[in-house]
Amino acid sequence: LILSSEESSCILECLNTDKDDSGRYSCQVFNEVGSDSCHAQLCIFASEPPYFIEKLEPMDVTTGDAVCLKCHIGGTHEIKVSWFKADGKLRSSAACKIEFTRGIASLKLSKAVQTDADEYTCKAENSIGSASSSCRLTVQGETSIINSSQTEGQPARFECRIAGSSPLEVSWLKDGEPLKENDEYSMYFDDNTAVLTISRGEIKHSGEYTCVATNSVGTASCRIFVQQEIIKFHPLKPLSVNEGEKLHLSCHVRGSLPMNIQWMKDRKEITSSAKTRITFVDGTATLEISSASKTDAGDYLCKATNDAGSEFCKARVATPFVELDISVKNGVTIRAGETLKLPAYVNGRPQPEVKWTKDESDPVKEHVMIETIGKNTHTTLSIPETDRKDSGLYTLTASNHLGSAYENIKVEIFDPVPGQCEKPTISSVTHNSMTVNWEEPEYDGGTPVIGYWLERKETTSKRWNRVTRDPIKVMPFGVSHNVSGLIEGSQYQFRVTAINAVGCGPPSLPSDPITATDPAGKWYMLFMVNNFSATNVMKFWHYE
The missing domain is CATH 2.60.40.10 (Immunoglobulins)
Structure with missing residues (x-):
């Protein structure tokens, strides 16, 4: 260890380190005022040569397939990776891409060909040492189905095109058993195409057919599963039926017999009953419900099944x-x-x-x-x-x-308060007074009306003023009140509000505007006769 200082820096140097030098280091400074310190953790790793965490594994591919050979490498960096084939070292190109990222070394071929088949080696090196891993890549010939079809009672033909090195041996199997050429089956191989023909397709011809091609490189095969097909025509269609009407559903089915017909509604099987009738005659499956109800609405399904498989058609039924x-x-x-x-x-x-x-x-x-x-x-x-x-x-x-x-x-x-009174009417108009008349409201709010507020305003004003200090009491035969103190020539309107024990109702509509003025004629007192009573005086008037 070498300890040195420069100006305000203190330096500790460790020469020829090993794992024992790993640990926590502290630097402490102090003077007469106080002290301070700082710390650092030192980890020292030993150098390691490359090693394979996951090695290359053998791979079998078909001509035209993409290939990726990869392995996982460990060890101390820097690690250099190289790939080799039997004929020498490989270099990265468009057809052969070489990568090494985060310890994963890979070699990728975009499209395998027969000449790519060989033994491949990945070599990893660093300053400490090296390691390598190898595997074999096998590329086989290509096989694919061109087309296949089969209809009951008609000839069936299967073709398989084969790519590979000659000579090629071709054979056909059904359900894993070799087929032999006879009256039912005919087989030939021409122009890289293997052909199998069935003279007349039947239920017994259903199964898995395999075409096997073999050459000196290896073996390839293709498979197809053949079954009798249930053909539907005139399928179910959405239907709307009124309650009480007959519900009729039918669909036509063609296929190999015997055939089982099953009807379902909302995934629950339907069976015949007094209300429901199910039939299957001459390829037509029928469901009839004598009197439809709202509960008969839903999703209906007709399923046909024979030895070859099953098919179904479905429709929605609605009851308005x-x-x-x-x-x-x-x-x-x-x-x-x-x-x-x-x-x-x-x-x-x-x-x-x-x-x-x-x-x-x-x-x-x-x-x-x-x-x-x-x-x-x-x-x-x-x-x-x-x-x-x-x-x-x-x-x-x-x-x-x-x-x-x-x-x-x-x-x-x-409403606990009285209703609105009708619009009041006016009578007995003079130059300074007039009488306001109104009726009780139709609705009293559940408790009797105990009085009324009578309000007036001049037509030139928007302000309503009460005519009396206290509410006007209820009269047995309608309600009226003489309003005095009016200004001659002014035009007035009146409104009235009913009151019960709960409160006031809404005010009535305003009366028609009316002007304070005397009638056109006048009354004149002719004479007065005392009837010799202390309280009664007879007055005689004349109007002109």
């Missing part, structure tokens, strides 16, 4: 209907000023249209919300700050072109 679900169908009673909400769910097929009406009159379009989620429609009639005029019979109607449904909801808006 309309349904309403209203939680407040027994009616609603709320206090005036509250919000009225009438929620409902609508379901139907086809999707129904929704309409709200009040008291069997024009449709209610304001305050209506309609939202459709999936197959259901949610609608709400919402009226904020209700008053008594919102009371009535509300009707929700849902309809499509096949039918309709409706629900009535009785709504009562309860």
Whole structure:
């Protein structure tokens, strides 16, 4: 160890290090004021020669396949990787790409050919030593199916084109057993194409056929599975049927007999019953339901099965209907000023249209919300700050072109204060007074009316002023009040408000404007006669 310092730096040098020098080092400085320190961790690794964590493995490919030979290398860096073939060292090119990244060495061939078959070696080297790994790459001839087809009762022909070095030996197998040429099967190989012909296709010819090609390099094969085909025509189609009508579904099936027909609805098997009839005659599978109901709607499937396999066709059946679900169908009673909400769910097929009406009159379009989620429609009639005029019979109607449904909801808006009085009338008009007349309101709020506020204003003003300090009391036969102190020539309007024990109702509509003025004629007192009573005097008037 060599310790030295330069100006404000302190340096510790370790010469000829080994693993024992690994550890935690600290540097401490101090003076009369205090001290400080810093630390560092030193790790020393021993150098290692290259070694293979995963070695190359043999690989078999077909002509034209992509090839990737790779191995995983460990050891101390820097490691140099080289690839060799029997005929010498390989270099990276477009057809042969060589890579070494993060310890993985790879050799990639974009398309294998017969001449690529050989033994390959990967060699890894560093300053300490070297290691190598080898494997064999085998490239076989190419085989592929050109086409194949088979129809029951008709000849069947299978072709397999073969690429490979001559001479080639070709054989055919069925279900793993060699085939021999006879009246049923004929086989030949010409122009690199192997052909197998079946004179007349039948159920017994179903199975797995294999074409095997062999040469001095190796063996290749291709396979095809043959089965009798169930052919459908005139398949099921979507159907809509009304409740109570007959539901009839049929589809035509052609294939090898015997054949089993199975009907299913929503993945559950259907069996014949008093209501349901299932038949299969002359290749036609039929399902009949004598009287369809809403529960018969769903997804129907007809499945045909024989020894060769199975096929199916399916269709959806819909029964048109309309349904309403209203939680407040027994009616609603709320206090005036509250919000009225009438929620409902609508379901139907086809999707129904929704309409709200009040008291069997024009449709209610304001305050209506309609939202459709999936197959259901949610609608709400919402009226904020209700008053008594919102009371009535509300009707929700849902309809499509096949039918309709409706629900009535009785709504009562309860207001504890009296209703609005009718517009007051005016009589006995003079130049400084007039009499205001009105009737009790039709609705008293549930408690008797105990009085009225009478207000007046000049037509040139917007301000209403009460005529009396206290409410005007209720009279047995209508209510009136003589208003005096008016200004001659001024035009006045009056309105009245009913009062009960809870509070005041809304003010009436203003009366028609009227001017304070005397009538056109005048009354004149002719004479006065005392009837000799201390309190009674008779007056005689004349009008002209």
